[in-house]
Amino acid sequence: MRTIRVMAVAATFFACGGAQSGKSHTSSQSAEESPLELSIERSEAKGDATPAPVISVMAKELDRSMAVLSQKAKPTTYFIGYQVTERQSARVKASRGALVSSGEHRRRTLDLDLRVGSYRLDNTRPLRGRRPSFRSRWGAYTSLPLDDNESALRSAIWLATDNAYRSAYADFIEVKANTSVKVETDDTSADFSREEQTEYYESPQILSIDRTAWEPKIKSYSSMLKRYPRGNSSSVRLTADVVNRYLVNSEGTRIQVSRAYYRLWFYISTNAADGMVLTRNESMELASLDEFPSDAEVRAKIDQVVDDLMALNKAPVADPYVGPAIIEGEAAGVLFHEIFGHRVEGHRQKDVEEGQTFAKKVGEEVMAPFIDVYDDPTIRALRGTLLNGHYQVDDEGVRSSRADLVQAGKLRGFLLSRSPTRGFDRSNGHGRRQAGLKVVARQGNLVVHPRKTVPPAELTKQLLAEVKRQGLPYGLRFTKVRGGFTTTRRRSAQAFRVMPVMVYRVYPDGREELMRGSNLEGTPLTSLTKILAASDDVEVFNGYCGAESGRVPVSATSPSILMEQVEIAKAAKEQDRPSILQPPSSSFENAPGAEVIR
């Protein structure tokens, strides 16, 4: 049985995209106020394509259900939203030159949001004084026929609707009882926002991939990871996903959107001599398989991953440290995603079980006054790098829009789904989910945009000045991170942890030394106020974020930042020794006595 008792919000980034492609120095700029140019590209889709047959089938069944449920059944249903997600996926994975798996899948699933009661009070209101149940997180989830057979589709939608009504009915009775016995909450906003009716149709895409042509290529890339000499696991994976979403709701909204994700992913992991697990991974986001990066570019990246792992294996273990640090763009993006992004998700401001770090701080200064932060899913690419968190319409049928979160260091707003929170009664198109789960407000493309920047060299200079001022032997530079997580519930500590991979000590003489085995930890409110400066080099971190509503694609863009103080703790170390035997090889087998026995 799965428990979500703690409901820790875990945001796991699997890899970063565009560390190289997204990096761009504009070193001519001086340290004066100069809005950073991000060269933003937006989608050119007009939304005037032809609706697919499935839309009309969904609409028919919706009308039929509403006719019964909004009139004849008591309590009455005031809203039904159907979303059909059509996911076509292909995967090719290889390890050490051999194919590990290769396959394609296609699924069509139905997500259903059925609301009984009224916009003000409905069946979805969380029950106070109760732990969230399994059911409260999972929505109604049904597999649908892959073709457009009307009676088969309608039959499945009907059963799902009927079941959803019966559970909504039971939940609503509980909600009403719960509201009458518990004290008033201080946030008295409604349960569901009213939004405009929207019609928007993109052309659905079909995944077309010749796996047999890709297999040799992926195998050959995976052979390159063999260069790492010691015991290790490694793989290269190509993933292609086309997601067509069809959305119909009882407010008249009709949506048809399509998004394709192509990604090339490298991974290698080993145990250092003291047992510490070291991993390096990289990914490349592609707009399409036709725009595959050049062979040289891919090979350079793989070589880099292997070189990094070799360097890490030799690097000294980090000591606990409190002091100044430069967090480079990609790592800073993850940091902002964890310490800030998750805490400005709208529903967390309302849920009494949440820490509500920022709930009452709108208008107050929450970070350095030269920083703006916003989340804008309408951005397709930034400085030429595709952003993973791009979408036109969210999972509640609301057009995505830029959410201004921080302006000049002051908190301005939240990421909002159709769950209103005090002072914010409309969605800004950030309601997201993985198929099968319930929607909550999530990040899309988080952008940290400084109003004042310095060139990277100046940032290092400032770091060393700070090292000197604080009387420390060295400062730190974080360049690559593996991911991070944060806890936002009241029952747990309001803290975050980011797991860096590449961390350097920066000595006063300018020398930099790689180290391994450190975690960047802290509490959000303090950390955000410690930002001293930002540079003009911007990096994009592309990845996937996991939270209550599942795994969703996201990006985080940030310049490198200088922090007055960070805290690093030693990472938990696996006690396993490295492999006892040498790797299998013919030369070894002739000389068994040469083996080292530990």
Next chain:
Amino acid sequence: MIGKRWCILVLVFLLAGWPFEVQADSEDDVVLRAMKDELPRAMRLKLRSVEAPYYVGYRVTDADTLSIEASLGSVIASDQDRSRWLNISLRVGDPSFDNTNFSERSYMSRVRPERLPVEDDYDALRWEIWLASDDAYKEAAEKLEKKRAALAGKRKSSDVADFSKETPKSILGDLPENALDRAEWKSRAKRISAVFANRPEIHESSVTISVVTTTQRFASTEGTLSRDRRTVARIDIVAKTKASDGMSIKHFASFSAAKASDLPPEIELLKVAKKVADELTEIRDAPIVEGYMGPILFEGRAAAQIVQSSLSGHLLGTPPPKSGRDSYSRMRGDTELGDKVGRRVLATDLRIADDPRIGTAAGLPLVGGFAFDAEGVPAQPVALIDGGKLVTLLMSRTPRKDLDKSNGHARGGNYSPIRAQIANLIVSAHRGQSKKQLEGTLLKEAAKEGYDYALVVALLDNPSVTGMDREDRMAMMMAARGGDALSPPPLVMYKIRKGGKRKLVRGGLLGSIRLRAWRDVIPGKNAAVHSFSVSTEDGPFGMMGGRGGDPASIVAPELLFPEVEVKAASSDGHSSHVIPSPLKAE
């Protein structure tokens, strides 16, 4: 520095004494060669504080899966998948006391397989086997230390060993290619599922076809080098609806065969689907069964299903793992038959055997077979019950008191522990009563209890085929209250009256059938088969057909139990559909 030279000596000894007789045939098999070549190296794994392994066994399983699901003439899923997995059995210590057969805190230790490349790439395979062996050795070393500490002072001279001694035997089976017309099976699934399309009274239906070809390879340091390929093809037809009072009811038919082409022909499957639909409609309109305590006749698939749910678990001899805490051992439960070898435990007319080597019994197709088991021991027929007396139990290489040899029935391994489990379990009667005699006896016995009718059960639910909703889970929990072995709810049940007249009834849950009840069972003559997925895991997962289960078949004749309780289904908790069906509306 004690032992460097000594260790090298041991290595030289081990290498010299290597028990392989390399067979020309196995040399062509790249996978077997990689497994075999990595074995001597694994024997050299050694940490300072712990011994080197005394046994290493590699099992590599290739699974080629085709699955198609269709409903109302449309495909819902059509997947093809190919994967290769490695299971390592690495033993440190000695056969009398090693790292296995021990459970600390976890309910049952699970086996975690490693994924291997699907391609026959010798170097890549060896690399993965090497890394996995390294992990397995470190884990084994740690487990052995823990076991020594936990069982310190608890070991008795009467303790049974952890690993049985067996004579190694290699079996090199052919690897037949199984060509399958995927498009044809897809359209067949569509056509069969379309039978329900003009039946609006049936609310939910599906047809699932799966064809799984499994290639097993086994190599051990005892010198075993084996290979076998099997296919299980299966088709499930499921239909569900609601009665007028809101009670959910379901029905299914399921066929398994060793080849897709051996499944019933389409024309017959279309008839079966129609029959499922017709019967479900009849059941929907049938009255609810009243509470009952009296004789019940299980016939057809239900007879084999009742063997699965209330008897087969008692025939498994692998003892629960040793534990530092007695309460865990008790909780885990051992067969009640452990000390009854040679005694009468069932009705004298019953005979039970398990034979993984056969493909049919009484003309019925069996799918639980294999050439060698999960521990590389060759499959063998085992007589379990004769004249109602217990002959032996099904054994893996984990011995129990008085049963210190495997009889080739180890199964499991993919996320489930390796333990003895049934393969093809054949229940038969020495004499057996005819159908007419059985019905007569049934009514006579019922009359003694004051009933003017008796109950006949023809089909029990199989939740791994039909799925489980909230109502089903509640029903199972209710049935479990106060009982031991759980029986799935009856799906097809009749009231039979004098003259043999039958009338369908619906609802109702079977009370538990204890092992004792099997002493008074009266068997019939007409055998039926029930093929399903069996797991070596205890607890609810096992009962549900498990995760990562193995195919198994049970053949049984009708079984008349003199006293079984049927609890009337509660009329609460059901709810009818609020919205009428869209199929009906048009």
